[in-house]
Amino acid sequence: MNMATSNAQVDEVGAEDGPLYEARRKIYPIAVHGRFRKIKWALLAITLGIYYLLPFVRWDRGPNAPSQAVLVDLANGRFYFFFIEIWPQEFYYLTGLLILAALVLFLMNAVAGRIWCGYLCPQTVWTDLFQAIERMVEGDPRERREKLKHASRAQRAFEAASKHTLWLMVAWWTGGAWVLYFADAPTLVMQLLKGEGPAIAYVWIGILTFTTYVLAGHMREQVCTYMCPWPRIQAALTDEYALNVTYRYDRGEPRGSFKKTQALKLQGLPGGDCVDCNQCVAACPTGVDIREGLQLGCIQCGLCIDACDTVMKKINRPTGLIAYDTDMNVQARQQGRPTVTRLLRARTVLYAALIVVVGGIMLTTLATRGYEGLSVIHDRNPLFVQLSDGSIRNAYTLRLVNKELSSRQFQIAVEGVPDATVEVVGGVPDAQGRPVVAVGPDQTYEARVLVSTHARLPENASLGITFHATDIEGGRTASAPDHFKGP
Incomplete structure (x- = not known):
């Protein structure tokens, strides 16, 4: 085979199979309403409220001690958490906390897949906040598409400038709140406003402002899909009983438009409840089509459930076409067998027991430690x-x-x-x-x-x-x- 023939075959294969890497498409999820969206808003408010406000909480430790409730005092080698004071010699407490965090993450994964990613991961929380700002300023994706046709360039430029300004303000306060955990918060705030703060504080504020703005404002789902190792790790920690956001294809297939499905049912032919409206895809923050099965990009946030339930209610069909379930249960319903939900099993009991043991050891050593x-x-x-x-x-x-x-x-x-x-x-x-x-x-x-x-x-x-x-x-x-x- 000569080189020309070889190159021609390579070109032909490339033309048939498409490019090796798919070009990235921007994802603008629509706003949805429902119980899972409410849970995400509540957790967002709680977690960000704690993060931004905790440095200003005071705790009286008496004379010769800082009054900030949570403080990492690097200069004196101390960590203060309300009534607890940790010395450098007690670094094993941090080790214990990391072990506990890992075990809790494993337990969450064994119970319901990547619910950490969908509800509590900092990337998810800040991305939700940035998307809320985007919708507030520019509107939902449908409104933005209309503005591209009818709104003036000046209006679009003003809205874009407003959005990025608000994003930068949130990112700046994110970095600013972080450094407040390492010094007396009210004092450091005044120093920063006067330009008298330590240089290292300005450096870290700049770094965290940049990373928050880029990761939450621009990269978004790319962080979950390509940068985060957890989606690849959790696959080795799950089993067939773990609940995941699941498209119940036993009920949804064969999918089709509402009118077409109704006509099939009147003729006694099979017709699924899925009307192929694609609202589940439009609501997904990572652009996943959950109807294609469990995928690496799915963060188990449940927004597709809310979107689907909204459609089901409008067409007077039962909700739960997409729900937290297992593929094993879907197959069981297809075969007429009873479904099984086992939250208590060897894996979850082991993780829970280890959490209790490690937590008990830490509490015991903390309560009995000498001064x-x-x-x-x-x-x-x-x-x-x-x-x-x-x-x-x-x-x-x-x-x-x-x-x-x-x-x-x-x-x-x-x-x-x-x-x-x-x-x-x-x-x-x-x-x-x-x-x-x-x-x-x-x-x-x-x-x-x-x-x-x-x-x-x-x-x-x-x-x-x-x-x-x-x-x-x-x-x-x-x-x-x-x-x-x-x-």
Whole structure:
């Protein structure tokens, strides 16, 4: 086969099969009304209300502590969530939260597919808001098509400018709200308005303004279809009992116009309830035709259900032609078998149990955690010193943590070394001569501690030793193990 023939065949195949990549078409979903649309509006209001307003909620923690209810204090290494304060040493709580979030996502997927994507995903929430602004300014897709024919260029330009201005304002406040979680919100707002805010705040506001404007205003369904990995992951986590937005083809097929279907039914011939109005496609934010089956682009938002139910009511047919169901149930109805809905099954019970276990562990550790901490580092060079009086001395660096909002004094003691004496370098003993370390409110303090003993030790001794730091007033004790070395 010569090259010319080969190229001709390639061209012929390309002409028959079409281009490898389909050109992107813009999707402008129509406005629908119904229970799922109401649920989405309610969740949008709740989630965005929390996100935008939470930085301004105050919480009195007493003196020497910030009064913002939710605050990530990077400068001091603290995370505040109402009455909870997390230190850097307690990073495992964040790990636990991420595990809980993953398990909740798995449970949601096992129960009803991608309901996270359809109702709570930030991309979905902000896209819904941007589309609402678009409809408010320019009208529904039908109105926009009419304006293209009749409205003047000046009107269309004004509406487009108004829409993008409102989009940018929402995007700007989205970025602005994010940085308010990292500083005192009222103070930072005033600094930003005066142009006196930290440079990093302006940088992040700019980044988040740009990403929100582009992703929610322009890319929209492209993020769900091409950028998000979850549609591809969730396919491995679902099963045949998971509820999904489903076109009940057992009832809808064969589809046809209302008049044609009515005529078929009068003749005793089969006719489906689907009137092929395409309202389900027009309402879909990702442009999916749910009648073609479950697809990667479907985010399970239920808007096609509302659109279809509206049409069914107008033509006096039962609603639920599109509903949360399973393909297994559709086939069962076709064969005259009873349908099965199993929300409680091994998969969902396991996820729920893991959520309870992980959440219980986190709550238990949070409720029983101490407000003091102690860690010990042994001097490496030298490991020990033999003094002129024959005693053996080891040196340590103790780091004490005081998580309370008032100053505390800790008595230092050791256990495991016979006849040991403890000295805090630079410290001032209390009235009873006990070695004491003072730690300020919500602070850490490093103390140099010398432990000596006159006791006779075995050769190459390495004794287990435990340090105790006891709050003189509260009586609570923090302990940390180490070793005492000898010749």
